Amino acid sequence: MLESLTILVYYVDRKQERRLQMKYELTAKRLQMALDNAGISQQELSEKSGVSKSSISQYINGTHAPSNISSGKMGKVLNVNPVWLVGFDVEMRKEQSSESAKKDIAYLEKFSLLKERDKKIVMSLIDTMLSIKESGAD
16 A cells, blocks of 8 residues: 555655646747748857757747847847747747838948948947947946
8 A cells, every 4th residue: 555655745746746747848949940040059059149058948848038138139149039039829930010021121331331441340339339338337
């Protein structure tokens, strides 16, 4: 009788453990899907997003969910909506409005008119501004 009870308790514990291991199953599936779609590895995502490899591994295993900051960083690299990544019922990718797209095209047309030297200056300025933005200093 005691042996049967021990086996039953072990079975229940293992089942509970499995449930705990995949607590964030939807996030894990979505992150893996986004990685597959982007064609990059966990290591590459870590390097490009600044989110540690161990954290990404925990997200993929479903044991932890990313913070808003981490999901934002990964979403940017993977080109997906960060709130979709953590399980909300929203579109996988943010759709760009036609007005916004028109503005981007206008910027590119103006950029293409610049001399090569000036393009390098503009790109350097953009890189600096984005770096400041990402560091949270703005």
